[in-house]
Amino acid sequence: MIDSLRSRNVVAPVAILGLLFAACWLLAAQGNTYVVYLYGIGLVYATATLGLHLLVNDCGDISLAQGGQVALGAFVGAQLFPLVPGPLGPIVLVAGSILAGALAGAVVSLPMLKLRGLAVAVVTLLLNAAIFHFVLRFPDFVGGSGGLRLRPADWLPRSDADAVGWLTVLTIAVVLAVQTLRRSRFGLGLRAIRANEALARSAGVAVQWYRTAAYTVAGGTAGVAGAMWAILHHGVAPSAFTDASSLLLLTLALLGGRGSVAGPMAAAIGMGVLTGLLGGYGIVVSFAAPVALLFVLIKHPGGLNEQITMAAHGLRLLGAKLRRRHRDAGPPAEEAGAVVERAGSAAKGAGNGFTPDVPPPSADAPIALRCTDVDVTFGGLAAVSAVGIEVHVGEVLALVGPNGAGKTTLLNALSGHRRPDTGKIWLTGQEITHTPTHRRAALGLRRTFQVGGHMPAEPGFEHLRLGTHVQRSTSRGEVADRVARQLGLTQADLAAPVGGLAAGTARLVEIGMALAVPGQVLLLDEPTVGLTPDERRQLAGTLRALARDGLAIMLVDHDTAFIRWVAHRVVALDAGRIIAQGSPGAVFSDSVFVKAYLGSAEALV
Amino acid sequence: MSTLILSGAIAGLVYGLVACAIVFVYRASRTVNLAQGDIGMVAAFVFLSLSVRGDLPVALGVAAALACGGLVGWLMNRLVISPLGERDQGTGLVVTLALASILQLAALQIWGGSAYHFPPWFGDWAGVTIAGLTLRGPEVLALGVSLLFVLGGSVLYQRSRLGLRLRAVSESRQAAATLGVHVKRISGYAWLLGGVMSAAAALLIAPLTRFDPHFMFAVMTSALVAALLAGFKSFPVAMGAAVLIGVLRNVVGFQFSTAGVDEVLLLAFAIAVLLVKPPAALRTVT
Missing domain, CATH: 1.10.3470 (ABC transporter involved in vitamin B12 uptake, BtuC)
Structure with a gap:
């Protein structure tokens, strides 16, 4: 094709x-x-x-x-x-x-x-x-x-x-x-x-x-x-x-x-x-160009291409009608198949994608990503102050905290989207504090975004291709097959423009993009937003499996059940500072954390 | 030399008026208005038709020209910018360039392409001489009126209710809207006031330069660079940069008499300053 x-x-x-x-x-x-x-x-x-x-x-x-x-x-x-x-x-x-x-x-x-x-x-x-x-x-x-x-x-x-x-x-x-x-x-x-x-x-x-x-x-x-x-x-x-x-x-x-x-x-x-x-x-001619420009930009921002596409579509429909092929119903059958396949994969995910008790990596596992004394300020507001954090190879670390605690800002500092005012960052022993984002990506530090992390007009395949941008010699078909299997995406999901997909499916495509090449560290910003409970469970299983294979994962999320499934360790932030860390169970019952989160000392269920 | 610098600085003040109009409009509607200079051009021609070739009293002619500038600015926003909605900033550039082109074509149709004599303000007054430096009548007026606009503008912006709403809109359109500010109307006011400022600048500079439908071109490129160096944000930086550019243009234009050398200078100056000290408001990596 x-x-x-x-x-x-x-x-x-x-x-x-x-x-x-x-x-x-x-x-x-x-x-x-x-x-x-x-x-x-x-x-x-x-x-x-x-x-x-x-x-x-x-x-x-x-x-x-x-x-x-x-x-x-x-x-x-x-x-x-x-x-x-x-x-x-x-x-x-x-x-x-x-x-x-x-x-x-x-x-x-x-x-x-x-x-x-x-x-x-x-x-x-x-x-x-x-x-x-x-x-x-x-x-x-x-x-x-x-x-x-x-x-x-x-x-x-x-x-x-x-x-x-x-x-x-x-x-x-x-x-x-x-x-x-x-x-x-x-x-x-x-x-x-x-x-x-x-x-x-x-x-x-x-x-x-x-x-x-x-x-x-x-x-x-x-x-x-x-x-x-x-x-x-x-x-x-x-x-x-x-x-x-x-x-x-x-x-x-x-x-x-x-x-x-x-x-x-x-x-x-x-x-x-x-x-x-x-x-x-x-x-007339000299007035025509600027007037045409204003007219097109205000009334038809799609330009001639849109008209050509619409005309071609109309012609195809007309041709189909003339040949009386509309009863053949080729495409709808295909779609129905896709739906069935999708349901099957979700069921599979619910059944065995989730493995609750993978032991945490041993304490002497090498550190994949580390930062010390990171400060990020916006004007007078200290969004992140003096944060030191590390994630080991094979570990899933969850960052939690109330809105505005500085979780996303910390991820931005780690991925290079926001330069910290002070502090240092290392990726597997190499200092990357001043390395630009795209080079961090090439070094194996990948991430997803809380909002707007995809190209609405492009299909999932193109997203996966963009994900392999740092590696020239990757087979596109292989990547698509692997990522689709890992995340339970169907070929139909990957072929449609992402802007038209369900929020959860689009989110999985975004995560797939970050998984397209084998990396060292994966940063996920609220990966479960828009996912169904089944999809969350499957995602947890996938992330655990990826960690077992040697990936270090740091994620920000608000779904405590998901964090309990997926995370080995939890770090709680409030007002830019670390207030608690430890196993999910320990942090979620820590009185300081619960107070910061809920305003009262009643433990999370 | 000192006369060159002085008259350059005064031209720079007028560039600064247009630069401030550009910043003002940008802050209110996130659009760099490339037609800002040509709004003034149209207003100056309206004055010419009413008070020089017609017999309207000068004061009324000036008022009509200022009103015309404001109206053109307001209409641009109402008819074109507002219907465009929230688009990327490139679209705003293209659209306002098209509007500038339309204004120039219209002026060429109505008033023709040849140069006019724009009478100096205060007729045959020789101007003032201080410490051996002579300021011609139009220059004195340009100095006075520009300073007046700067003063009036900052009082309006910092002290008045309208200024408060303008500042709110420039910080965040959405937040301002939720606080009950009629964002579209306030943007319209900004375009109107920007148009008035451009009209004033055009009336001030017209007697000092060749006067034809393209006469605001040099003013516009200078003002644009000044506004760019100010990150389309800071009024004092825009004004200062404009004065500096006015001086540079005058001195370099005098040293090398080749036509257009000041446009090359402006390009080199802009690229150099942007590379050495990029304005914070336009930087990509924060």
Whole structure:
């Protein structure tokens, strides 16, 4: 199934763009070269939009300089082209353009290493201004107001139809490159960043570098678009671009919407051809882009992709009706099977997944995770103060305490999401106090979140794939089978978008993500929220089994029954300090703890 | 040189007004308004049409321009930002850039693209000379009015009931709503006041610069960098950064007469400061 998907991803763009090129060739043969030229412009827009699609729709960042980078690429390429004679010329043209665009993208996103996306988006606006108001006004660089001409003898297409052939090849190359990136670990990492940055970090994604890379890729595609512009026009003039072109390209990406590249490409090619045909109504055209943008963002945030999906769905339904296949009921039967299977696995979990009395690890078991003297303050509030805690290999440790006791803050300090003000943290003897979250994840420190720990639009399989992000050489099928077995998830659960699953199932997918690669330490923040009693029992059994195999587990939870099943040791926090620790039974009857929890000294049942 | 620095600092105060308007609007609605400068541009053209080319008294023309700025800001929020709801901040940037583009296109349609003469305030008054430094009439006014706005703004923000509600909304929209603050209405007021500030800034800077539908561009980029360095949070930092940028722009623009070199300077300045001393409010790792 994966192979057929892959070939479809290559065949579909090649076939569609090839057919469009054939249509252009026919039009050119009839002498209608203007439309052919406009289609070429559309391809330039489409190529520049492809990189933005990855940046804007996948990663959720904004570049307001894409038009500037297209212009920069065009001029750099046109400057380099005459330096190299012969067939190498066009190659140097394209390569120079890509480099120029990508370099500008990389430089402008440098602040990303420290700052939120908003800051970088604003910096891209400044880059756009600097390019249009300074770089493109250097007479030597842009060849005066007449611009740079590429000599026609030098290995370049002569007619518009030939040029569109070249552009089609370049566009296909960019589509395939962008699609490969989007389907790779990199693309998945970008989508995870968009869904939840903290989640992406804890899955081992180097968030800052990924975003910088996304800006670089977007700049590179802008460079290709610049080269295409120069090839189509046999040169480039400064008047060809205005600083509004960046807004136009951004509009095209958002008009296309999240998901497939089809939406943005359709928007770009459509806009290229339409604005050309409406050339006489210049004012209508220039108002159209910003107004269209506002309309789409307010009324149809899904963009063209949503419309395309809906249309395709409608067509499929229509086709099914026409062929009278609706009585066949294939999919419902499959679903019913899934339900049966699920019920079976839950029953199994209730029956033997739970093993109450696994002895705690011996006292000389090595320490997996340790922290000393950790302080975390929010303004004047000491959320965690002077906490020292350790969890041994093979041990399940539960953190308990009333709301606001600092349990989640402590987990954040351990996983690296919140830097402690003082204190040190070691992972199996290695100090990790200043190690970034994603590297802690790669070292085997995995975690789940109390809320928002998944990507709602992605299926469970993609979550498990994100879970294996730190290990390149993991077989996806194997991981899915193992995790599904451990947690009692069905293949149907893993195939559906997690946002549509029951809360408990989604929670299990999140835990599965943290279990996707063998780790050293697992931190779980309220894993039982949304789980049924059966699922809780099965989870307890699974966690105990994982601990027996050498995993150290630290979890935060409020379900005392669950903690009694699962935990070897309990540490109670109140107001950021440890107030009691010991076996579950001892802590839950400890008068200090019970008072902190309930306000009176009546023991928990 | 000292004249360059002084006039740069005064231009910087005006940039600072726009920067404070950006911070003000951001704090109330989590949107960086890239159209903040062009709201002022439209207001300045309204003044031009009413009081310079028309014959409305100057005081009424100024009042109408300020009201127009406020109205445009309020309408933007009411018609576009509010219906968008809670989206990521990138969306706000894109939308306000589109609005800026629409305002500029409309101004080009109505008033044309060529430069106008914007009459200096106080006609032919030569200005004041202190210790060998001459301040022209419009500069004196810019200095006075900016300081007045800073003073009035901080009193409004810190002391008044409206200021309290604005601060509550900027801390947490949800918490403010549960305490009975009409969050949408308060955001609307912020956009209105931001528009008035932009209009005032545009009227102050117009006689000191080339006046056409793009004349707020340099003001806007400077103000944006100042607001960015303030983390879209602190008014004093935004004002200080704006004055510094005004001085830098003036001095560098004078040293290198190439057009646009100040935009490159601004880009380099922004990247350098963001890397060396990133504003706490925008940092990723806490």
